[in-house]
Amino acid sequence: MKSSRGTQPRKLVGALLLSVAASVWGGMFVVVKAVVDVVPPIQLVWFRYLVAVVVLGAFTLIKRMKWDWNKRDVVLIVLIGVIGNTVSIVTQETGTWLSSAQMGSVITAATPTFMLIFAWWILHERITLGNGVSIALATLGVLLIVGIHLAGRNMAWGSVSLVVAAITWALMSVLIKLVSPRFNAYQIATLAALVAVVCLTPYVVSRPDVLAAIPYSEPRIWGAFLYLGAISTSVAFVMWTRGVQMLGPADSGLYFLFQPVVGTLLGWLVLGEAVSWGFALGTALIAVSIWVSLRFGGVHSAEEERNALSGAKGASLS
Secondary structure, three states: OHHHHHHHHHHHHHHHHHHHHHHHHHHHHHHHHHHOOOOOHHHHHHHHHHHHHHHHHHHHHHOOOOOOOOHHHHHHHHHHHHHHHHHHHHHHHHHHHHOOHHHHHHHHOOHHHHHHHHHHHHOOOOOOHHHHHHHHHHHHHHHHHHOOOOOOOOHHHHHHHHHHHHHHHHHHHHHHHHOOOOOOHHHHHHHHHHHHHHHHHHHHHOOHHHHHOOOOOOHHHHHHHHHHHHHHHHHHHHHHHHHHHHHOHHHHHHHHHHHHHHHHHHHHHHOOOOOOOHHHHHHHHHHHHHHHHHHHOOOOOHHHHHHHHHHHHHHHHO
């Protein structure tokens, strides 16, 4: 009982970190829509991570963080940067551009399911009935909020791109759990952002005409770069990384669904987009799913369960 009570505050803190991070990413859709007409998707992602590298790098220097290099961890972080920060974000923005924001939100809702699958496959986490029920309720809630729209140009290619984005983000979130605690969330975010910059730079510099055409003097452009780089990538990615480390990938995936909820709400408030009656019902279902996850989730790897059992035995003997 004592061990169970001790884990509850950790779950609540992890849930808060994940919720705020996903909510920040929900606002990202509005920001992207405001500037993507003058800053193409790939260039926008490049500027986003360029700002993030500066902000995160400066923070790690100010805090004088110790870098304990390990070949296995570096390989994992490079994979996180390529799979999550590069492939997932580029395919997400491309897919939304080719289809619609609503379709992007619907397919994004598949991310938690993929996280459950990868957590079971890679981390050997045991999936509980509570996890399955919470994901089902949350996914239904998102579908009610954003609806399903199948009309629009290039919808097929956009949908494929968005599925790739959902799968790669889920895989990235699971890989985070494999990184040694020697690397904290700030260091992981810094290196992953740097990997994304390296991956995208060859394409960006090959199009100097596109870079020259960007109206850098406009406040909305700098505002977008700062929000996407300093807040959405630096702060939110660090919060997401720490939340995944605290809760585990299987339980963390549920909170990713705050992204389409907040995106839909801000689209209504800022852009005047229509919101259906399903928004209130969908939001209520997601709230219930989060309660189910906190109350009945609790997924652990086989190693964690053995450690917990050993600790309980030791406590009973002492």
